[in-house]
Amino acid sequence: MEWESWATALAHQVTDPDSRWRNPLLRTARHQLIPRWWVADEAGRWTLRDGPSDPGTWAEAAYADRSLTTRVGTLHADDAGPDDHPEGQPTSSATLPSLIVRMLRHTRVGNGLSLLDLGTGAGGLTAYACHRIGDGHVTSLDVDPYLVDAARARLAAMGHRPRMITADATKEVPGAYDRIVCTVALPPGPGLRPVIGALKPGGRIALTLARTSLIITGWKTGNGDVVGQVERDMAGFMLTRSDADYPPALTELFALAAEAEGETTSAGRYPVVDMANAWELRSMLEVITPGVEVGYETRGRTRTAYLVHPDGSWARASAEWTDPPEVHQSGPQRLWNALERIRNRLNTEGALPLLGARVRITPDGVCHLSRGKWSAYMGGQ
Template sequence: MTTSSATLPSLVVRMLRHGRLGDGLSFLDLGTGAGGLTAYAAQRIGDRNVTSLDVDPYLTSAAGERLARLGLHPTFVTADATDHVPGTYDRIVSTVGLPAGPGLAPVVAALALGGRIATTIGRTCLILTGWKRSNGDVVGVVERDTAGFMLTRSGDDYPPALTELFALARSAEGDDRSTGSYPVVDMPNAWELASMLQVTAPGVELGYAEESGTRTAYMVHADGSWARASAKGTTLPEVHQGGPQRLWTALERIRDRLNAEGLLPLLGARLRITPDGVCHLSRGNWRGALGDR
């Protein structure tokens, strides 16, 4: 299984712009990977101001050697950012999908008062940016920009996916059967829909398959919920659902809103990240949260 990736240079630049680096400011790159973002930052503000952190000692070591050949010597740290982040920093940019809630709390704690963070949240396309206030909250916005990064991990590999539930979703007869209101969509690549679903049903995992013109979407959740929707082309699908949540029903409510309003409330929403790592979102009369359950 892939445990690191090289981020597109254009996305690296966008994330650095969201982070608003500046001369003399201490900077933390979360998710060393190949070391590209670390190198950009070291060139921009000087390597003495730059720290790069990754859970994988091989990645930090290899990136250190790679950048040394370019004459760059930032600090590399091997640590699990979801458990503890050594030091405090004026700017933090994460190119891994951090988990909202307790796994984000150590990163918030490592941000200096008045400092700025730019990060994505795991399983979403959302780029969150904000400034740390004196009460410990980070206040900002969900940027009108999107990105998708690999999830954080705590060891040599990622935890196994919900393989048994996905197997159930592929073949089981649901205790709730219906005809869907909308055609099947490739949810893993429908970023804004998938992100809104993460606010509605945090922790949902998504799958999609297409074979001989039949499109099938799968949704599973650690609480035992699952859903499958399948149809030829863009015809309305047969939907099977099981478990305590009705995941496909939740998705259709989101699509109802999208059709009625022409947009979803996520991009451009106001953001408040509390010290416990919970991300509170609001736009107009809409409220949502990530990491609070």
């Protein structure tokens, strides 16, 4: 494939003329990292795409500024046949290049500094970093041994030989690094502790937290804390996982929320919203009700949103288009009430306190957030 012109167009699209990341994008044959991928139709059915059998589609997909899903459930596209249609959540992808560049900028990668790419995926970030600072300064880590092995081989074919590690970052991160960039969403608390421990004093990290779209950056101080801020920027990354697939979703609770009357029925104040795509609202909901999962569906003009929590709480809000919804709730928490308090604050103050908040992550992985008189923490007991 003649890929250089495609890479040039992508580089010009996602970097400024004076960006230090433009040359890595120009020189990276991204299609070689993504020979096969999954595409979902409107019904959510996954279908395989094979690049070498359709070079035109391959080039268009690989050099577009979008993420490509490479693994669904436990089935990687590399191992799939044309008749395979896996079910489940995406468990690996090739992240869109503009987001990779943004995360690298947030991390302040520089010459002579060691970098950990946490979340190898298809290897795109690792490739860009190798071009920028040299293979010997780059380490790439993923929980999935196949992803690590495949990326290692494909990077080697490009002439890159960074250090590649298979490990569960929520339990162990071998080595110590000047910079850590995370392209998976990490759980605050004990699951974040090994990552913070692997950052050298004076080092910098850029990460997102599980079930939020918050990009947190910070510098590690001499006492082991990471001190920084929530950037005025957002990103959606997959959750970290410790096994071949994510644990089962709260399927039974979602089913209950879809049909049951609930302990309380009331009229909601605000229109139904798709929380998965309302990133700031979703992030704030995770701060105040950690562990909540969201769902959304439309049937004609009727929109329905679901909130469920591992403690057994659930809420269902349904309405025609922007009408006030009928809200059913049950369990220890009134989840829709919590969401409406957040929306009240947004309407009253014009903004939520998350973006731009100060952050302190203690060595135990607990994230302390503050802005003005507002404060919260994530990951503590």
